[in-house]
Every structure is written in C-alpha cells, then in structure tokens.
Amino acid sequence: MLSRLRAFFLGLTALALAGAAWGQAFPTRPVRIIVPAGPGGPDVVARIMAAKLTERMSQSFIVENHPGANGILGADMVARAAPDGYTLMVYSSGLISNKSLYKKLPYDTDTAFAPISNLVDNGGLFITVHPAVPAKTLQELIALAKKPDVHLAYSTPGVGNTWHVATEVFNHYAGTKMTHIPYKGGGLAAAALVSGEVQVILSSPAPILPHARSGKARVLAYTAKTRAASMPDVPTTAEAGLPTFQMDGGWFGMFAPANTPAAVVERINKEVRAVLADPPTVTRLRGIGVEPAPTSPDEFRQFLRDETKKYAEWVRIARIQLE
Secondary structure: OHHHHHHHHHHHHHHHHHHHHHHHHOOOOOEEEEEOOOOOOHHHHHHHHHHHHHHHHOOOEEEEEOOOHHHHHHHHHHHHOOOOOOEEEEEEOHHHHHHHHEOOOOOOOOOOEEEEEEEEEOOEOEEEEOOOOOOOOHHHHHHHHOOOOOOOEEEEOOOOOHHHHHHHHHHHHHOOOOEEEEOOOHHHHHHHHHHOOOOEEEEOHHHHHHHHHHOOOEEEEEOOOOOOOOOOOOOEOOOOOOOOOOOEOOEEEEEEEOOOOHHHHHHHHHHHHHHHOOHHHHHHHHHOOOEEOOOOHHHHHHHHHHHHHHHHHHHHHHOOOEO
16 A cells, blocks of 8 residues: 555656656747737737747747737637647736627636736726817817717727726716727727727727827826826826716736646746836837736736726626626
C-alpha cells in the first residue's frame, strides 16, 4: 500500500514538474491573439502588447481581428481553440455584458475562458460631439437632443457593446432618445463621428483622443468620478450637471481557452505583467488614455465576477435585450 501511495505522489510530482517545464519552454511557435472587434479599442492595446511580448518571448505574437455579433464570433473562436496557449484573446468588458444582453450564447462566459490578466482600465467614457453640433456643454447637448425637431444619432462598435449600453443608460438618466448606429469597431465608430455620419459618441479614450486633440471632435464631459488625466479640462458628468450618470469606461483583458495548462497561463501572466510595468509601454498606454491594470489570474477571475453583476444592472437600466 505504501509503495502504491509513493508511486502515486511521485507521479503527481513528475506531472507538476513537466507542466512547469512546459510553461517555461512556451512558446515554441507563433501565438495568435484574437481581437473580437475591428480596429480601435482593444485592437490598439492588443497590438502594443503583441509587439512587446514578441520582443520578450522571442516568438511572434500576431493580432487577428475577427469582429462580428458584438464580439461573439471572435470569442467563440477562442472558446473552441486548442487549450495550449497558442490562441489568446484580448477583449473588452463587452465579453461580460453579452452575458446579460443575450438570451443564449454559443459558449458559457463563466467557464469557456481561462483569465490571464486584466490589461488596462479605460477610466471613463468621453461624451463627444461633431464640431457642427451646436452644443458646447453637456447640458446644451441634452437640451438639443430633447427638441422634437432634432434627431441625433450616436455611433458604437456594435450592438450591445459597452458603449451602446452606456449611451442607453445616458439616454435613461438624461431623458433623451438618441438613435443608435452600430459600426464594426471603435475606430470606425469614431471615424463616423468625425465624418459627420453621426453627431454623438460615448467612447473610451483611445479611439477618440486623436480626433479631439486635432479639433475634429468636441469632448463635452467624462463619465468617471474624477477628470481624465489625458484631458484634464473636460468636466465630469457630475460637474457638467448630470450627477446621476456615472459609468466607467470598461477594461481590456487577456484570456486563453478554458483548460489551458496553469503553467502556460502563469508564464503568459508573468510576461504581461512585465510588459505593463515597462516605463515606455506605460507612457504609450497613458498617451492613448488608458491606465495599465495588471492582475494575477485569480485576481482577474474575481474581478470578472464583480463586473458581471455590475454590467447586469447597467443592461437592466439600458433595457437592451438581444436574441
């Protein structure tokens, strides 16, 4: 009996050592990072991460954009991928909001993915208008939107994403009824505002900041509790006269398929945390309006549980239900 127990524990030890060795050897071939959205938003952060991980790990990390169905198509690709660490996903809080938005998904959000790390915190959302819109303040925008002969449209990266939910929550608290026009990615949604296809956008910082700084878009307010470091002259929604409407701008995190070996998850997490502590990378990320927010896999898992509850309440207020 003792000999069998000894053999059993020796076997477990050997497996653990093999797993650790596998994690240290990873990667031995290129790794693809699926972004379930078009250019802009998580795509920007994914490409910054991919370039730095390629440098650090001596293997190519290749970003692939797979937009569609509010990120569900790309997320499903990752959920079905081999759990070996060679297919990763960088996606937004839209992954969590979809759980409340859709009656049925092709995967179980809670169990289909192995959380690796949160990457960045978007802070809040910029409430932004096209320069031709005759509103210089948030209160003027709300008053304009309420006029019966005025029809304002807003753009988002797709139906049911974080920006869509946030803008419908804004409509709820402001008493407005702006029309939703979805696009395939944050960059395209921001471009639609700049071109005048739509008049309003509630956007995370990265896609809209270049246009705001060049004067092609006018930022009226910021939805977080405190002002954005990237645009300190822009008032918060509370300062701008709408204290009932405060929302964070979501986050971008990294995931692997469920059942990816713990040693591989830990190895990637270690490298991600090193990238997010690299001063030039931190400066670059802050330059696009996001804040590095690395976590351990366990911390990220608990964070996702908390976020699921929060987004469920926002979806309820927004009254969005998708098939």
